[in-house]
Amino acid sequence: MPAAKFEIKRKCQICGEEFLAKTIESWYCSPRCSKIAWKRRKDEEKRNLRLDEVVKGIPKDQDYIKVSEAYALFGISRDTLYRLIRKETISHMNLGTNQIRVSKAELMKLYPLRKKALTKPKPIVKLYSLEPKDCYTIGEITEKFLVNESTVYLHIRKYSIPTRQIGNFVYVPKKEIDNLYKGMKR
Template sequence: MPAAKFEITRQCKVCGETFVAKTIESWYCTPKCFKIAWKRRKDEEQRLQRLDEVVKKIPKSKEYITVSEAYALFGISKETLYRLIRKGTIPSVNAGERQTLLSKEELMKLYPLRKKALTKPKPIAKLYSLEPKDCYTIGEITEKFLVNESTVYLHIRKYSIPTRQIGNFVYVPKKEIDNLYKDMKR
C-alpha cells in the first residue's frame, strides 16, 4: 500500500500566496516572507514591552487613568478611547487643560485587559489543573479582584480559560486568574 503523501496547501500569512506547506509548522511561502514575519513579530514584541512598562508604573490604587495608561492597560486605540469619552460611555474627569482621566473600573467592565507581552506567545499544550484546590470559584474571583461576574465570564471567554462546573460552582484555575488580574489586585 503506498504511503499517503503529506501535503497541506496554505495561504502565506505575509503575502497571501497559496503554497504547499512542507511541514505542519510552515506558514510562509518563502524565506523572504518568513523574515518579514519575524521582523514584524519582533517589532510587535517591543511595542508590547513598551506598553508593559507603562502598565507597571500605574499605581494599583489609581482610580482614574490617563488615555495613554488606558491604551497600555487594555490595548484600546486612543481614537476609540476619545470617542468613549465624547459619548460619555466612560466616566472621565478633566485634570488640567490637556489631560482627561478615565475611570479604570468602568473600562474594566467593558474591556478585557490586554494580554501581557511577557507571557509566551504560543503556549503549546498548556497544562491546567482543574482540581478545586487549584481553582477559584467565580464568586471568589469577584471578591478577590473586585470585578463583577459578567466581566469575569467575558475574560474567561476572551482568553479561552478552561472552567469546570461542580454542582452550583464554576471553578477556574487560580494560576490563570492570578496572571490575568495581577495588575488589578488591591
C-alpha cells in the same frame, strides 16, 4: 525505503499566495515572507514590552488613569477613548490641557485587559489514550501517511507525542497522528 515527502498546500500567512509546504511548520511561501513575519512578531513583542512597562507604572490605588495608560491596559485607541468620553459612557476628569483622566474601574467593565507579552500561555495538559485500539503502530503510520519511520520518530519527539511499547510494537495515539498529518492521507 522511498523518501517520503511532506507536501501540503497552504496559504502563505503573509501574502496569501498558495504554496506547497515542505514541512509541518512552513507557513510562508518564501524567505521574503518568512522575514516579514519574523519582523512583525519582533515589533509586536517590543510594543507589548513597552506597554507592559507602562502598566507596571500605573498606581494601583488610583482609579483615574491617563489615556496612554488606558491604552496600555486595555489596548483601546485614543480615538475610541475620546468617543467614550464624548458619549459620556465613561467618567473622566480634565486636569488641564492634555491632562484627561479616565475611570479605570469603568473601563474594566467594558474591556478585557490587553494580553500581556510577559504572561506565557500555559501548556495545555492533554489526555491521551494509549490503548492499542486508539493507537497506530509506527508501521501503520508509515503506510497510511507515506512518511518514513525516522520522520515519524522525529515528529514524535519534536511534538512530544506520547508512545507506548508493547512487545515489538510502538503505539502512538491516533488522534495526535491524524492531527499532525492532516490532509496527507493517500
